[in-house]
Amino acid sequence: SGNGYDLWLRYDKITDVHLKQSYLNNLSSVYKFGASPSLDVATKELVTGFHGFFEAQISKAAKIEKNAIVLGTKENLPQELLSILNSDFEKINEEGYILKKVTYQGKKITIITAKTDVGIVYGTFRLLKEIQLHHEISALDIQDSPKIQKRVLNHWDNLDRTVERGYAGFSIWDWHHLPDLIKTEYIDYARANASIGINGTVLTNVNANALVLTEQYITKVKALADVFRPFGIQVYLTARFSAPMEIGGLKTADPLAPEVRAWWSKKTNEIYAEIPDFGGFVVKANSEGQPGPRNYDRSHVDGANMLADALAPHKGIVMWRAFVYSEENPDDRAKQAYSEFVPVDGDFRENVLLQVKNGAIDFQPREPFHPLFGAMPDTNIMMEFQITQEYLGFSSHLVFLPKMWEEVLNEDTFTHGENATVAKVIDGSLSNRKLTGMAGVANIGTEKNWTGHPFGQANWYGFGRLAWDPYLDSKTITKDWLQMTFTNDDGFVTPMAELMIDSREAVVNYMTPLGLHHIMDAGHHYGPGPWIKDMPRADWTSVYYHKADSLGIGFDRTVSGSDALSQYALQIQKKYDSPETIPQKYLLWFHHLPWNYKMENGQNLWINLASKYQEGVEEVEKMNTTWSKMKPFVDNERFNKVASLLKIQLKEAKWWRDACLLYFQQFSKMELPQFIPTPE
Numbered sequence: 224s225g226n227g228y229d230l231w232l233r234y235d236k237i238t239d240v241h242l243k244q245s246y247l248n249n250l251s252s253v254y255k256f257g258a259s260p261s262l263d264v265a266t267k268e269l270v271t272g273f274h275g276f277f278e279a280q281i282s283k284a285a286k287i288e289k290n291a292i293v294l295g296t297k298e299n300l301p302q303e304l305l306s307i308l309n310s311d312f313e314k315i316n317e318e319g320y321i322l323k324k325v326t327y328q329g330k331k332i333t334i335i336t337a338k339t340d341v342g343i344v345y346g347t348f349r350l351l352k353e354i355q356l357h358h359e360i361s362a363l364d365i366q367d368s369p370k371i372q373k374r375v376l377n378h379w380d381n382l383d384r385t386v387e388r389g390y391a392g393f394s395i396w397d398w399h400h401l402p403d404l405i406k407t408e409y410i411d412y413a414r415a416n417a418s419i420g421i422n423g424t425v426l427t428n429v430n431a432n433a434l435v436l437t438e439q440y441i442t443k444v445k446a447l448a449d450v451f452r453p454f455g456i457q458v459y460l461t462a463r464f465s466a467p468m469e470i471g472g473l474k475t476a477d478p479l480a481p482e483v484r485a486w487w488s489k490k491t492n493e494i495y496a497e498i499p500d501f502g503g504f505v506v507k508a509n510s511e512g513q514p515g516p517r518n519y520d521r522s523h524v525d526g527a528n529m530l531a532d533a534l535a536p537h538k539g540i541v542m543w544r545a546f547v548y549s550e551e552n553p554d555d556r557a558k559q560a561y562s563e564f565v566p567v568d569g570d571f572r573e574n575v576l577l578q579v580k581n582g583a584i585d586f587q588p589r590e591p592f593h594p595l596f597g598a599m600p601d602t603n604i605m606m607e608f609q610i611t612q613e614y615l616g617f618s619s620h621l622v623f624l625p626k627m628w629e630e631v632l633n634e635d636t637f638t639h640g641e642n643a644t645v646a647k648v649i650d651g652s653l654s655n656r657k658l659t660g661m662a663g664v665a666n667i668g669t670e671k672n673w674t675g676h677p678f679g680q681a682n683w684y685g686f687g688r689l690a691w692d693p694y695l696d697s698k699t700i701t702k703d704w705l706q707m708t709f710t711n712d713d714g715f716v717t718p719m720a721e722l723m724i725d726s727r728e729a730v731v732n733y734m735t736p737l738g739l740h741h742i743m744d745a746g747h748h749y750g751p752g753p754w755i756k757d758m759p760r761a762d763w764t765s766v767y768y769h770k771a772d773s774l775g776i777g778f779d780r781t782v783s784g785s786d787a788l789s790q791y792a793l794q795i796q797k798k799y800d801s802p803e804t805i806p807q808k809y810l811l812w813f814h815h816l817p818w819n820y821k822m823e824n825g826q827n828l829w830i831n832l833a834s835k836y837q838e839g840v841e842e843v844e845k846m847n848t849t850w851s852k853m854k855p856f857v858d859n860e861r862f863n864k865v866a867s868l869l870k871i872q873l874k875e876a877k878w879w880r881d882a883c884l885l886y887f888q889q890f891s892k893m894e895l896p897q898f899i900p901t902p903e
């Protein structure tokens with residue numbers, strides 16, 4: 224439908240009669256070896272898909288028919304099939320799947336199998352996707368497995384249903400009616416996540432409320448966990464560090480106090496009694512006012528390990544956030560997490576993941592990769608991306624984020640020789656880590672289309688795909704998503720894939736070109752605010768980051784400045800140390816340069832800055848033009864919504880350009896170049 228509720232699971236009718244016939248020839252019926260709730264949801268999805276594609280009912284057969292789809296985990300398959308699939312099973316891990324056309328008892332069948340139940344669900348979605356993409360399915364031979372273990376959404380959802388940094392309505396968790404009311408949305412949310420391999424959801428905000436750990440709420444959480452289980456999705460909660468005091472009546476939350484440790488053990492046991500596959504806790508401690516072990520002169524390791532010990536008997540994990548910076552610390556905010564955590568590398572328990580944001584400041588349109596990646600080889604390090612567009616135009620701007628995430632994942636940390644990419648840190652291969660993960664701060668809410676901007680869905684989708692395979696290129700993601708969400712018509716897919724890919728550089732250019740960062744308006748972070756200087760903390764202002772003055776602009780993070788650069792490997796230090804050799808996209812992140820500094824193209828910094836802002840605006844103009852030609856391919860509802868939002872984006876790109884250039888001009892005291900139109 225045009226409201227976008229179906230996301231990328233549209234299963235549109237196949238109108239081409241030949242194509243339709245070729246599919247029907249391969250999909251006579253469904254047969255299952257074994258029985259489980261996961262097999263049931265897989266079968267149900269096949270029925271839904273079949274109905275959408277062919278407006279027909281697929282039969283559930285009592286025996287294997289010619290051209291059947293056959294589902295079953297390895298342990299339930301008959302010997303004859305097992306021997307055919309032996310080498311396929313060697314290629315997959317516990318969550319992987321095999322999707323293959325084989326001959327069994329003289330009949331051609333399509334087998335979907337896996338080592339565990341959830342693999343069957345993933346394989347089923349893969350088959351449906353092949354049909355959505357109009358691919359041939361008569362000779363399927365696919366083995367695929369996720370490369371990262373914990374692929375989780377982080378909902379920054381509060382118990383009152385407001386969503387921190389949420390721009391798509393209220394929280395989809397209707398706590399008031401749980402556990403009795405199970406909304407259809409919960410099931411569709413689980414389907415969407417399973418279709419891209421997301422296997423965990425953190426239900427609550429990192430700025431946590433201890434109430435969610437009370438008995439009353441655990442019952443509600445259990446209801447959600449029960450819905451998600453067949454889809455292979457584990458539920459996690461944020462643990463407020465002071466919970467033992469707030470809901471436990473203790474006088475302290477000191478992680479080394481025996482009564483505190485006992486309280487967390489008991490609490491954890493209570494949760495597992497209700498939710499045997501509970502995933503564990505996410506903790507934001509001693510950051511932006513949240514309580515933590517530092518309140519008791521204990522370390523982050525003490526805090527994380529205490530919770531890890533409580534969870535370990537149940538195989539639960541702790542995702543301890545590295546987003547730590549303090550107002551008392553006068554050091555460059557970009558340096559603080561590294562300074563805090565690198566000295567304790569190797570001290571965390573095996574079931575702790577240190578959750579690190581992609582950059583050292585905070586989810587900016589562009590940041591260099593966080594120096595913690597590669598710097599803690601003896602610690603499980605997971606990635607935290609932000610799917611919700613806190614600093615990137617909320618749900619008003621079309622920005623395809625996988626393009627940005629890909630840039631980070633592909634960066635070489637040079638920490639173990641060359642080609643030590645961030646992706647290799649995250650998938651554990653670089654230093655042989657056994658526990659791996661990737662988190663994405665969700666952009667989901669009660670809006671009919673889940674994400675507000677119809678293209679926000681692509682960021683949810685793309686996050687899942689990259690969590691499954693951090694080496695995937697973002698172009699593939701755009702194409703798959705566009706085809707599944709809109710149409711397979713090349714007249715749409717090719718220009719729109721290009722638009723999506725280019726949208727990332729566009730937002731960087733019209734907001735924060737050349738390495739500028741954190742110059743959004745204060746608090747809400749929407750729109751320009753380079754002038755922001757009066758805030759409760761210096762590192763929440765804009766002037767702290769751009770440092771514009773009569774001499775120049777940019778944050779000197781070389782040795783003459785904050786020396787944050789020294790937290791990176793030598794190869795990077797050498798290259799970034801000089802404004803001549805640093806990639807221009809990071810120029811003002813690491814250097815404070817005069818306005819008339821001469822850049823690669825022979826023009827000075829001021830002109831280059833203006834050009835970038837102008838390029839950003841022009842890119843959004845182009846996005847508007849491209850979209851205006853897409854009307855024949857898209858239903859009116861989505862067409863009009865995107866068209867209107869792109870107009871807002873253009874208006875605001877100009878707002879950004881004009882506001883920033885006019886603000887910086889008071890320092891540069893240089894003329895605006897002629898290519899900048901007079902502000903309206």
Ligand code: GCU
Nearest residue numbers: 387388429430507546585613
């Ligand atoms: C940002 C964001 C906060 C959030 C924080 C975090 O600072 O603005 O709303 O709580 O990140 O990641 O903990």
